[in-house]
Structure formats: C-alpha cells, structure tokens
Amino acid sequence: MINTLFLPELREMLADNNVAELSDFCVAMHPSRTASFMEGLSDDEVWRVLEHSMPDNVADIFSYFDEDRKRNLLETDRRQQAAELVAHLPSDDRVDLLQDLEDSLRQAILELLPVEERRDIQRLSQYPEGTAGAVMTTEMAKLSKDLTIRQALDEIGKQSDDYETIYYLYIVDAEERLRGLVSARQLLTGMKTPDTLISDIMETDLVTALVMEDQEEVADKVAHMDVLAIPVVDKSQRLLGIITHDDIIDVFQEEATEDAHRSGAVEPLDESYLRTSVLTLSWKRGIWMTILFFCALLTAIALEQYEDRLKVLYWLVPFIPLIISSGGNSGSQSATLIITALSRGHIELSDWFKVIVRELIMGLLLGVGLAILGLLTSVFFIPDDPQIGRLAIFVVPITLILVVLTGTLTGSILPLVFERLGLDPAMMSNPFVAGIVDILGIVIYMTVAAILVGLPG
Amino acid sequence: MINTLFLPELREMLADNNVAELSDFCVAMHPSRTASFMEGLSDDEVWRVLEHSMPDNVADIFSYFDEDRKRNLLETDRRQQAAELVAHLPSDDRVDLLQDLEDSLRQAILELLPVEERRDIQRLSQYPEGTAGAVMTTEMAKLSKDLTIRQALDEIGKQSDDYETIYYLYIVDAEERLRGLVSARQLLTGMKTPDTLISDIMETDLVTALVMEDQEEVADKVAHMDVLAIPVVDKSQRLLGIITHDDIIDVFQEEATEDAHRSGAVEPLDESYLRTSVLTLSWKRGIWMTILFFCALLTAIALEQYEDRLKVLYWLVPFIPLIISSGGNSGSQSATLIITALSRGHIELSDWFKVIVRELIMGLLLGVGLAILGLLTSVFFIPDDPQIGRLAIFVVPITLILVVLTGTLTGSILPLVFERLGLDPAMMSNPFVAGIVDILGIVIYMTVAAILVGLPG
Numbered sequence: 081m082i083n084t085l086f087l088p089e090l091r092e093m094l095a096d097n098n099v100a101e102l103s104d105f106c107v108a109m110h111p112s113r114t115a116s117f118m119e120g121l122s123d124d125e126v127w128r129v130l131e132h133s134m135p136d137n138v139a140d141i142f143s144y145f146d147e148d149r150k151r152n153l154l155e156t157d158r159r160q161q162a163a164e165l166v167a168h169l170p171s172d173d174r175v176d177l178l179q180d181l182e183d184s185l186r187q188a189i190l191e192l193l194p195v196e197e198r199r200d201i202q203r204l205s206q207y208p209e210g211t212a213g214a215v216m217t218t219e220m221a222k223l224s225k226d227l228t229i230r231q232a233l234d235e236i237g238k239q240s241d242d243y244e245t246i247y248y249l250y251i252v253d254a255e256e257r258l259r260g261l262v263s264a265r266q267l268l269t270g271m272k273t274p275d276t277l278i279s280d281i282m283e284t285d286l287v288t289a290l291v292m293e294d295q296e297e298v299a300d301k302v303a304h305m306d307v308l309a310i311p312v313v314d315k316s317q318r319l320l321g322i323i324t325h326d327d328i329i330d331v332f333q334e335e336a337t338e339d340a341h342r343s344g345a346v347e348p349l350d351e352s353y354l355r356t357s358v359l360t361l362s363w364k365r366g367i368w369m370t371i372l373f374f375c376a377l378l379t380a381i382a383l384e385q386y387e388d389r390l391k392v393l394y395w396l397v398p399f400i401p402l403i404i405s406s407g408g409n410s411g412s413q414s415a416t417l418i419i420t421a422l423s424r425g426h427i428e429l430s431d432w433f434k435v436i437v438r439e440l441i442m443g444l445l446l447g448v449g450l451a452i453l454g455l456l457t458s459v460f461f462i463p464d465d466p467q468i469g470r471l472a473i474f475v476v477p478i479t480l481i482l483v484v485l486t487g488t489l490t491g492s493i494l495p496l497v498f499e500r501l502g503l504d505p506a507m508m509s510n511p512f513v514a515g516i517v518d519i520l521g522i523v524i525y526m527t528v529a530a531i532l533v534g535l536p537g
Numbered sequence: 538m539i540n541t542l543f544l545p546e547l548r549e550m551l552a553d554n555n556v557a558e559l560s561d562f563c564v565a566m567h568p569s570r571t572a573s574f575m576e577g578l579s580d581d582e583v584w585r586v587l588e589h590s591m592p593d594n595v596a597d598i599f600s601y602f603d604e605d606r607k608r609n610l611l612e613t614d615r616r617q618q619a620a621e622l623v624a625h626l627p628s629d630d631r632v633d634l635l636q637d638l639e640d641s642l643r644q645a646i647l648e649l650l651p652v653e654e655r656r657d658i659q660r661l662s663q664y665p666e667g668t669a670g671a672v673m674t675t676e677m678a679k680l681s682k683d684l685t686i687r688q689a690l691d692e693i694g695k696q697s698d699d700y701e702t703i704y705y706l707y708i709v710d711a712e713e714r715l716r717g718l719v720s721a722r723q724l725l726t727g728m729k730t731p732d733t734l735i736s737d738i739m740e741t742d743l744v745t746a747l748v749m750e751d752q753e754e755v756a757d758k759v760a761h762m763d764v765l766a767i768p769v770v771d772k773s774q775r776l777l778g779i780i781t782h783d784d785i786i787d788v789f790q791e792e793a794t795e796d797a798h799r800s801g802a803v804e805p806l807d808e809s810y811l812r813t814s815v816l817t818l819s820w821k822r823g824i825w826m827t828i829l830f831f832c833a834l835l836t837a838i839a840l841e842q843y844e845d846r847l848k849v850l851y852w853l854v855p856f857i858p859l860i861i862s863s864g865g866n867s868g869s870q871s872a873t874l875i876i877t878a879l880s881r882g883h884i885e886l887s888d889w890f891k892v893i894v895r896e897l898i899m900g901l902l903l904g905v906g907l908a909i910l911g912l913l914t915s916v917f918f919i920p921d922d923p924q925i926g927r928l929a930i931f932v933v934p935i936t937l938i939l940v941v942l943t944g945t946l947t948g949s950i951l952p953l954v955f956e957r958l959g960l961d962p963a964m965m966s967n968p969f970v971a972g973i974v975d976i977l978g979i980v981i982y983m984t985v986a987a988i989l990v991g992l993p994g
Contacts, residue, residue, distance in 0.1 A: 110742045112762055247704050264721045285567045305569055306783040325782045326763040336793035337877050344873025352883035353874055358895050362902040365870050369903055372866050376859040383855035398840035402833040404858050409829050413822045416801025417810055420794050426809035438815050445819040
C-alpha cells in the first residue's frame with residue numbers, strides 16, 4: 081500500500097522548484113512519515129526532494145526506506161550525494177548497505193568518503209555475519225575517566241550529534257580500555273555537584289559483549305539485563321563499539337524467523353523471501369525435502385516387510401496415513417514445546433526426568449483421547465466379517481495410544497539429547513523425530529494387528 | 538546451574554549477622570549478579586540478606602529472580618516486607634506478579650500498600666492480557682508544557698527515581714492530553730538556553746499506541762520506528778502510560794514462542810512449559826490433534842474408495858506414506874515461508890501473483906528433484922513382473938512432481954487467502970494445508986496409477 085496522500089503536492093513543489101516548501105516537508109514530520117510519503121516518487125524525484133535538507137536529516141529519512149529503495153537510490157548516478165549520505169548513516173547500517181552493492185559501485189562510493197569514515201567501514205566489514213562485531217556501531221559516547229561531570233556535559237553538548245545513543249556514556253582509560261559507565265540519568269541528577277570526577281560516580285560492574293561473540297547470545301544478555309545498549313570489547317577489554325536496543329530487536333526478529341524456517345524444514349534464508357532467488361530457495365528447501373524423502377523411504381521399506389500381512393488384512397491399509405500422522409503430530413508438538421522451552425531458558429537439561437514424566441502422562445492422555453475417536457471410526461469402517469474377528473476394532477485404537485506415546489517420548493527426548501551433545505536442537509530434531517516415529521508407527525501397527533487378529537497363514 | 542560461588546560467605550555473614558558486609562553485598566555488583574549469587578539460598582535466607590538494603594535496590598535485585606522464586610518470596614509470612622517490595626516494583630511488572638498469587642494473599646498485600654499504589658495496580662489490572670494497557674508502565678516523566686528547560690531539569694532531578702525511563706519526557710496540557718516529547722538529549726544540549734520553554738523545543742509529531750491496541754502491533758511500530766519507548770493514550774489523547782524497549786523485547790519473545798507453538802500445532806501457552814499443568818497442556822495439544830485426526834480420517838476415506846485398485850496394484854501401497862509426506866513437507870515449507878514473510882512485512886497481498894509464479898517454479902524444481910530419487914527407488918522396489926507393465930516405474934516419480942506442486946501452491950495460496958479474509962495466517966494454515974494436500978495426494982497418486990498401468994478388471 082503506497083502512501084499517495086502528498087504525492088500531487090510534492091510533484092508540484094518539485095515542478096515549481098519551491099525550495100522553501102521542499103525543505104520544510106523534509107523536517108516537519110517524523111522522518112518515518114516523511115519517508116512513507118515519498119514512497120510513490122521515482123528514485124530521481126526522491127533525490128531532488130532530499131537535496132533541500134541537511135545531511136543528518138537526509139540520513140534519518142533514508143533509514144526508513146525499504147531495502148530496495150535504499151539500494152536503488154545509491155545506484156543512481158548521484159555518486160557525490162550518495163557518498164555524503166553514506167558518511168552520515170549509522171556506522172552499523174551503512175556497512176550492511178554497502179555489502180549489498182556491486183563491487184564497482186561500492187568502491188566508487190568508498191573513494192568519495194573522508195578517509196576516517198572509510199577506515200571505519202573497512203574495520204567493521206571484517207567481522208563475520210552473526211557476530212557482535214557485525215551488528216555494533218562505533219558511534220558511542222566515549223569519555224576519559226579524568227573528566228568532571230561539568231566537563232563531561234560540555235563534551236556531550238558539543239558532540240552529541242555524532243553518537244547513536246547518549247543515554248550511556250562509556251568511560252575509558254588512556255589505553256582505550258573500558259573502565260566504567262555513566263548514564264545520562266546520573267549526569268542529569270549529578271549536576272548539583274559539577275566538579276565531581278565521573279570516575280567517582282561511574283558504575284564499574286559492567287556486562288560486555290566480546291566482539292566475536294554470537295549475536296543471539298548477546299541479544300539474550302541484553303534482554304535479560306534490560307539495558308539500552310551493551311558495550312563491545314576485544315579480549316584486552318578495549319572498547320570497540322556498542323550494540324543498541326534497536327539492533328537487539330532486529331536480532332530477535334531475525335532469529336525468530338530463522339527458527340520458524342527451521343521448524344518448517346527450510347534452511348534459514350540470508351535475505352527476505354522475494355529477494356532470495358528461486359534457485360537458492362529451491363536449494364534451501366531441497367536439502368530438507370531430500371532428507372525427509374529418505375526418512376519416508378525407510379517407512380516404505382518397513383511397509384514392504386509386511387506385504388503378506390497387509391494383503392490378507394487389507395482393511396488395515398487405509399488407516400496407515402492416519403496412524404503415521406498421529407505419531408508425527410504428537411512428536412512435533414513435543415519437540416516444539418521442548419525446543420522453545422530450552423531456548424527461552426524455561427527448562428534446563430537437569431529437568432530431563434520431570435520432562436519425560438510429563439510427556440509420558442500427556443502421551444497417555446492424548447493417546448486415549450484419540451483412541452476413543454479411533455474406536456468410533458473402526459466401528460464404522462471395519463467390515464463386519466466373521467473372518468476378521470471381533471478384536472479387529474481394537475487394532476487402530478490401541479495402536480493410536482502406543483504411537484502417540486512414542487511421539488511424545490521421541491519428540492521430548494531427542495531435543496534434550498541434541499542439547500546435551502552441544503547440537504542446536506532446533507536444527508536437528510525435525511527429520512529425526514519424523515523418521516523414528518514414522519517407522520516405529522508402522523512396526524507398532526503391524527505388531528498390534530498380528531497380536532489381536534492373528535498372523536495370516 | 539545454580540551459582541554457588543558466594544554461598545559459603547553469604548551463609549557466614551548471615552550466621553554472624555554481619556550487617557555491614559550484607560548491605561555491601563547487596564549494592565557492590567550489578568543487581569542481576571547479586572540475584573544470581575543468591576540462587577542457592579532458601580527463601581528465608583534471601584529475605585534476611587535483602588533486609589539490609591534500600592527498598593529500590595531490593596526491587597532491582599528482585600526483578601532478576603526467576604518467576605518461581607519471586608512468587609515464593611511473596612508467599613512467605615513476611616507480608617510487610619513483601620508489601621514494601623511490591624510498592625517499589627515497576628508498575629507493569631507488579632501487576633503481572635500479583636495476578637499470579639492466590640486471591641487471599643494478593644488481597645493481604647494490596648491492603649498493606651499506600652492507597653495511591655493500590656489504585657494504580659487496580660487501574661492497570663483492568664486491561665486485558667495482550668493489549669498495550671496490560672504491558673504499559675505508569676511511571677513516566679510527565680511535564681507541563683509551560684515549564685522552561687531549567688524548570689524541567691529541576692523537576693527531573695527531584696523525581697527521577699520514580700520514573701522507569703527519563704530518556705523521553707512527555708509534555709502534557711492541563712487536561713493531561715499528550716502534546717509533545719522532549720528527549721533527554723535535547724535537554725542536555727539545550728542547557729545553553731535554560732529559559733526556553735520546553736514547548737518550543739518539543740517534537741509534536743508523535744507515534745502513540747492506543748490503550749486497547751494489540752501488543753504485537755505496538756511492538757512492530759516501536760521496532761519500525763527505532764524508538765526507546767512509546768506513549769500510550771486513550772481515545773481523547775490523554776497520556777495513560779508508556780511502554781519501554783525492554784517490554785517490547787519481551788513482547789517479541791512471547792510472540793515468537795506463540796508462533797512456534799502454532800506452527801507445531803500447539804495452542805500457545807499462557808505460562809512456561811513446566812508451569813503449565815499437564816491437563817492444560819494436553820488440552821492445548823488435544824484440540825489440534827483432534828482436528829488433524831479428522832483431516833487424516835478424510836485421507837483414510839479417500840483410500841477406502843480406491844480399495845479395488847490398491848488390492849490389484851498392491852505394490853502401490855508401501856509408497857503411500859512417502860507420497861503424502863512429500864506433499865505435506867513442500868506445503869508446510871511454502872506456508873512457513875509465506876507466513877513469516879507476511880508477518881515481517883517482506884511481502885504484501887498485492888505481491889500474490891509474483892508469489893504464486895515463484896512457488897510454481899519451485900514446485901516444479903523440487904518435484905523434478907524428488908522425481909529423480911523416486912525413479913531410482915521405483916527401479917529397485919517395483920517387482921519385475923510383465924503383468925505390471927513397463928510404465929509402472931513412472932507412477933511414483935510423476936505423482937511426486939504433481940504432489941509437490943500441489944503442496945507449494947496450496948501452502949502459498951492459503952496463507953494469502955487467510956490474510957485477505959483478515960484471519961491470522963499463522964493460526965489457520967497448518968491443518969488446512971495438511972488436510973487438502975493429503976487428500977489431493979491420494980487422488981493424484983491413484984489417478985496417475987490408473988492412467989499409466991490401467992484400471993483393474
């Protein structure tokens with residue numbers, strides 16, 4: 081849904097080259113709204129609107145465009161404007177953006193940047209995707225521990241435009257090592273005693289992230305501690321950057337999408353659905369389709385073994401999908417519950433006995449529930465033939481109880497085992513649970529049938 | 538993993554009643570660490586440690602205990618201490634906490650609270666779970682629009698302990714209607730002109746949440762706008778509270794878990810896995826197990842119709858689970874991709890044609906891939922019997938192509954249809970996709986077999 085409310089006015093302002101109104105449009109509203117009102121304009125028109133505003137404001141508005149628009153704007157011939165814009169973007173965002181561009185264009189823009197900015201971009205680009213270093217920004221308020229509260233306030237007043245957040249001020253020693261933190265709140269309330277050294281009021285028990293730490297672990301830390309930003313340091317405690325709350329929210333959204341894809345048997349995508357090529361997508365789906373194909377093939381082999389039995393007791397055949405899917409569903413329910421509880425920290429490995437007892441009880445309850453439905457179904461479906469025997473109607477119900485129980489136990493034990501082995505349970509559980517439960521389902525079904533109605537021959 | 542590092546020392550301090558060291562322990566570290574070092578203590582010992590610290594610090598430490606510990610601490614006989622603690626907790630957290638207690642205990646604690654706090658709790662409790670009102674806090678910095686920058690700074694200096702965040706200061710008129718916002722950054726940098734009215738520097742284009750708005754929508758707004766907090770207003774724009782970034786992260790984690798449960802065919806839980814009773818869990822799983830049972834029953838009925846065909850062409854039977862699961866897997870892959878892309882805003886309804894074309898191509902690619910595996914399998918498995926006919930080995934491969942294609946199309950179209958109808962695609966898609974794809978899978982399989990190897994009789 082493109083926002084067209086302002087389009088006619090904007091185009092009129094551009095036609096009249098009405099500088100006053102255009103520059104007013106750029107600053108009158110929250111930048112996110114300004115950005116959305118420009119959705120209907122061409123890339124060139126957007127540049128013509130933006131050239132009437134200050135670089136910082138342009139960068140603010142730009143950050144609310146969608147990814148495609150951002151790339152397209154940088155890909156026009158306005159290299160000088162593009163470079164000026166890039167110079168004013170937050171340091172973490174522009175690295176991601178530049179990595180999306182073609183090599184030659186990226187090189188051209190980099191060459192137009194001031195040398196300091198260029199070095200910053202190159203330094204940040206070296207951290208691998210998914211690490212703290214790759215999501216951090218270098219624009220934090222860094223103060224020497226020898227300043228007084230008054231000097232610190234002066235310093236911030238002068239430079240605050242360069243910082244992504246001034247709510248935390250990081251205190252470093254002469255070797256750039258992180259020594260403490262002062263919050264904006266402490267400075268505001270400390271103004272009564274402006275000559276106190278900030279090192280006297282700073283907090284020194286800090287939670288930090290290592291630059292090569294996994295972004296998901298860092299995000300969990302921030303969520304647990306309820307902090308606005310976390311400082312990123314190297315092994316010798318030198319302050320390299322900070323990760324702010326908005327980046328943490330992005331990490332959570334990314335990780336939630338990855339988990340959803342994994343549980344839907346798709347390898348996580350690096351880009352959004354529409355920007356991932358059909359070939360890449362097919363590959364990311366194909367891997368799992370193939371693995372699951374071989375799981376299902378084992379089921380086919382299992383069924384082959386029971387050919388004689390199934391040919392004589394043909395009425396068992398239509399229920400095969402029902403039996404398999406009941407086991408599969410209860411297994412994937414248990415696996416989902418255990419995987420999410422593990423990742424949210426609601427259960428730990430030491431809870432294994434409690435978990436298994438609960439899943440055992442649930443398996444029995446759910447199994448008996450389905451068995452009642454299965455019994456009603458059997459009464460209707462199984463032919464009334466004296467040769468089949470009166471116990472035949474109990475084959476499906478009893479199988480359902482055992483299969484559902486197999487599902488809850490496999491679905492809960494396997495993720496715990498993978499966690500114990502240090503493997504990501506979310507990644508490993510799906511095909512294994514499906515494979516094991518399907519085959520056991522067939523074996524249980526055939527065995528129950530043999531016991532209740534006798535083997536053929 | 539319980540942190541036992543400090544346990545012996547803590548117990549010694551308690552035995553000696555060493556007030557100086559105990560009160561030092563409570564403030565020396567970040568409250569989250571203090572909390573974790575007390576994990577091994579009994580509830581009574583925790584109270585005896587905490588009674589040596591200031592109420593605000595006690596509340597900070599308390600907020601890092603896990604849910605069970607929190608409840609247990611309030612359930613001891615120390616009613617007066619519990620009430621004092623509750624009075625110092627953030628207003629949104631304590632409402633959730635009190636709702637977890639037994640009625641009589643909650644009543645007892647409420648009666649010990651100052652009347653103002655009691656009213657605040659009662660007001661917040663009335664908003665239904667999942668609305669902005671239920672997650673907001675009432676402890677925001679609210680300033681009259683007639684203050685100057687200097688007066689505003691004085692005001693904050695005096696009261697900042699009562700606020701959950703002072704990074705945004707909300708400006709209201711005499712009727713408590715929200716008129717604007719001043720950031721701590723603006724105040725800090727505005728100190729050069731202390732006599733300016735805050736209404737002259739405040740931002741007036743604000744993004745707000747309505748008190749009854751869905752928490753997920755509010756969280757999306759905050760994530761999109763990269764703000765630290767969002768003000769919550771009623772229909773006449775009166776400022777009721779704010780929702781801060783840490784609560785937004787909680788909302789995202791909650792919603793991600795809900796989505797994971799839904800896609801695993803479990804109704805979302807209100808509490809964590811171990812705190813949900815086995816009966817409740819069985820119910821939340823049983824609903825979906827029952828719905829999916831009836832879907833599978835339709836498959837059984839479909840198979841019944843083909844009894845004559847399957848009895849003659851018995852070699853088709855072992856492949857039934859493989860055919861059904863291939864369709865089901867490709868369907869759930871497509872549904873997962875489309876549902877996550879819709880919820881992240883990566884695709885919109887207007888992209889429907891693009892999506893279907895992509896899924897059509899992917900269905901063909903994946904189908905042909907599986908068909909090759911299916912052909913190799915058929916060569917090995919299908920008995921070399923002149924009666925069966927030479928075309929028999931193509932039945933499974935051709936079926937796989939058509940079934941996978943059915944999966945990708947059903948899995949992508951259904952979520953789009955549900956979104957169009959205003960139903961939550963994440964909630965509705967699972968059983969429908971499974972049901973439709975399974976039955977179509979059987980029909981396609983039997984039809985392909987009939988065409989290639991002829992009908993019996």
